[in-house]
Amino acid sequence: MTDRPLPDADSDFGRRVRDRLRDEQVIWLTTTQADGTPQPNPVWFVWEDPDSLIVYNQPDAKRLLHVQTRPRVSLHFNSDETGDDVAVFVGSAVRDDRQAPPHEHPVYREKYADGMVRVSGSAEQFTVEWGVPLLIRIDRIRGY
Numbered sequence: 001m002t003d004r005p006l007p008d009a010d011s012d013f014g015r016r017v018r019d020r021l022r023d024e025q026v027i028w029l030t031t032t033q034a035d036g037t038p039q040p041n042p043v044w045f046v047w048e049d050p051d052s053l054i055v056y057n058q059p060d061a062k063r064l065l066h067v068q069t070r071p072r073v074s075l076h077f078n079s080d081e082t083g084d085d086v087a088v089f090v091g092s093a094v095r096d097d098r099q100a101p102p103h104e105h106p107v108y109r110e111k112y113a114d115g116m117v118r119v120s121g122s123a124e125q126f127t128v129e130w131g132v133p134l135l136i137r138i139d140r141i142r143g144y
Helices: 011-024 062-069 106-120 123-131
Strands: 027-032 038-043 044-050 052-057 072-076 087-095 133-141
Touching: 011 087, 011 133, 027 062, 038 062, 044 106, 052 123, 062 087, 062 133, 072 133, 106 123
Parallel strands: none
Antiparallel strands: 027 038, 027 072, 044 052, 052 133, 072 087, 087 133
């Protein structure tokens, strides 16, 4: 089975990308508003191996409106302090209500349990406030 579009898992870049997809707490998601202005936002996410990410959103998040008519998105991690360790992903986003709610998604809950409580008081309340899932399918990656 191939795991494209991610780089070769045996390469240094491929290992770093996978580690970051698994371990990083924040990725920057960029959508595009109607006038073409890019709208980058830091978001929590989980990686659905091999080529998808799930981002949960507030029901009134503008990015949900953006992807309805402009589903192409990009994502990236912060670089390291010298501008290296760059990974930029390009793909398409769609609202996907078939996803488990955040407090029931095992990987998301494990990764963000403390944060959900800090933000909303409980994981269940976090789902009420941030329960709208975007599924992002990655089709290209670049970086070094």
